Amino acid sequence: MGMPGVGKGTQAARLRDRAGVVHLSTGDILREAVQRGTALGTRVQGFLDSGKLVPDELIGDLIADRLGQQDAAAGFILDGFPRTVEQVVILDEALRRLRVGLDGVYLLTAPKSEIVRRLSGRRVCADCGAVYHVDSRSPRVEGKCDACGHALMQRPDDTEEVIRERLEVYNRQTLPIAEKYRERGLLHEIDGTGSPVAVFERLIGEVNLS
Numbered sequence: 053m054g055m056p057g058v059g060k061g062t063q064a065a066r067l068r069d070r071a072g073v074v075h076l077s078t079g080d081i082l083r084e085a086v087q088r089g090t091a092l093g094t095r096v097q098g099f100l101d102s103g104k105l106v107p108d109e110l111i112g113d114l115i116a117d118r119l120g121q122q123d124a125a126a127g128f129i130l131d132g133f134p135r136t137v138e139q140v141v142i143l144d145e146a147l148r149r150l151r152v153g154l155d156g157v158y159l160l161t162a163p164k165s166e167i168v169r170r171l172s173g174r175r176v177c178a179d180c181g182a183v184y185h186v187d188s189r190s191p192r193v194e195g196k197c198d199a200c201g202h203a204l205m206q207r208p209d210d211t212e213e214v215i216r217e218r219l220e221v222y223n224r225q226t227l228p229i230a231e232k233y234r235e236r237g238l239l240h241e242i243d244g245t246g247s248p249v250a251v252f253e254r255l256i257g258e259v260n261l262s
């Protein structure tokens with residue numbers, strides 16, 4: 053969990069590599085659907101472009117189905133889900149059916165000035181979705197993805213106006229669920245400032261990988 057741009061995707065990818073479990077990002081799944089022009093993509097594009105949340109029932113079915121797939125049987129990292137009180141209920145139900153529990157909920161934090169700096173400097177690969185930053189993670193060749201060589205672009209929702217809306221949506225709809233997980237004794241707050249390596253060291257200190 054954490055504000056838009058705090059580093060959830062960056063840290064989840066590192067944790068995936070360390071823990072050897074799948075990384076399920078609802079943002080990535082939805083963006084891919086938009087890019088491929090699927091029926092889901094057509095339905096959700098307006099929400100993504102405006103910074104609003106996609107309706108709970110759409111996301112709920114998608115995640116419940118994804119968690120039941122074979123590659124998630126050994127464990128999974130959820131990135132960007134749940135994001136509303138209703139999605140917490142949907143996740144509880146999906147986990148109950150699968151007879152698994154959450155090990156922990158990790159809330160990354162950083163000041164708003166750092167969030168704006170990270171989002172405005174973010175560049176993503178238009179093809180494989182790899183994430184870069186103009187200052188802290190620049191590609192070897194400017195404007196080209198290290199992994200696949202395709203062009204880098206700014207995400208359509210990384211404009212000033214949409215960032216403002218995403219932060220507002222986060223504070224209103226998502227932050228309250230941190231309290232729910234705190235009450236359950238699952239919440240770990242992680243200082244998200246400093247380099248990605250420094251943040252990962254803090255994160256890994258809180259995660260039980262046994």
Ligand code: AP5
Binds near residue numbers: 080
């Ligand atoms: P989503 O893709 O989840 O966006 P988000 O929550 O706004 O988060 P971001 O992907 O913007 O940021 P991040 O925290 O992953 O940061 P990153 O690692 O990239 O969702 C997008 C949209 O999809 C939503 O608005 C909504 O419409 C929809 N959606 C998704 N899930 C949904 C759900 N459950 N329900 C309903 N709708 C849903 O890092 C950002 C930048 O900073 C990068 O450039 C990175 O290189 C850099 N960086 C990272 N860490 C550091 C560091 N430590 N130091 C310096 N730079 C750093």
